[in-house]
Amino acid sequence: MRPPDAGTHADRLRRRCGLDGNDxxxxxxxxxxxxxxxxxxxxxxxxxxxxxxxxxxxxxxxxxxxxYEAATRHRVDATVVGVTQLESGREVNVVWTGADGTPHNGRYTSWRATVVGEHRVLWTGPRHTLGEMGPRKHxxxxxxxxxxxxxxxxxxxxxxxxxxxxxxxxxxxxxxxxxxxxxxxxxxxxxxx
Structure with missing residues (x-):
């Protein structure tokens, strides 16, 4: 038995759609x-x-x-100075030196295991908010x-x-x-x- 050709498939589709004038x-x-x-x-x-x-x-x-995020978020190399265990995640205290040479400190919540003295690449935004995520990607x-x-x-x-x-x-x-x-x-x- 030969497989149906394209014309047979088209005819079946036509009849299935009701375009056959069937009495x-x-x-x-x-x-x-x-x-x-x-x-x-x-x-x-x-x-x-x-x-x-x-x-x-x-x-x-x-x-x-x-x-907006590319203009307002900047990469900082921070050092962990304290870790507090929370019910979900950890509150991490860090210090870093700004581009102008002034010292800054801040905290953020992380799910990753962190130890005091660890160096982290973080992103700071307006009013020195911290986070592990960089600017939004395309x-x-x-x-x-x-x-x-x-x-x-x-x-x-x-x-x-x-x-x-x-x-x-x-x-x-x-x-x-x-x-x-x-x-x-x-x-x-x-x-x-």
Whole structure:
């Protein structure tokens, strides 16, 4: 047996979509197909517009955050002078020398094991806030863009899919009811003959 060619696959897809003019298709089948096509077209129009709007907003906010953090966060080489165990993590006291030669001290919370005398590369921000994370990287902005785009597609598509499934459920009930009525009619006619 030979595998089906591309024409056979296209023909199957055409028939599966209801584009075959089959006289055995009921009106409810055609209506269901049209509603499904309408919802699909609505999704294909609305989703890209909503996705482009949200992703551009998220991207602009991410780029602004990148620039702000690159301008305000600076790398410091600090020495640990004290560690206090907390319920979750550790409070670490450090000292460092600023770019102008003045000594600074500060504290931050860390999850990593730390000992007194250890040298750490930290990042200081406005008002000498400390942290282990450097300025925001562009990869994080791209990740946020992708996540926002996926969320918009889901938020746009799920209501339309729900409407289609509810409509299909109603069509299936009508289809089964018609099927039962036709079988009952067939049974009555076969008994009367």
């Amino acid at each position: 055995l298709r009921r009106r409810v089948d055609r209506v269901q197909w049209r509603v499904g096509l309408l919802l699909l077209l609505l999704f294909l129009v609305a989703a890209p517009i909503a996705c482009a709007h949200v992703v551009s907003s998220v991207d602009a906010a991410g780029v602004r955050a990148e620039r 990869a994080r902005t791209i990740g946020d863009d992708v996540s926002a785009g996926a969320a918009v597609l889901a938020v746009t598509g799920l209501p339309m899919l729900t409407v289609y499934l509810a409509f299909r459920w109603g069509c299936d009930r009508r289809r089964y009811r018609q099927w039962d009525e036709e079988w009952a009619d067939f049974d009555r006619r076969s008994r009367s003959t």
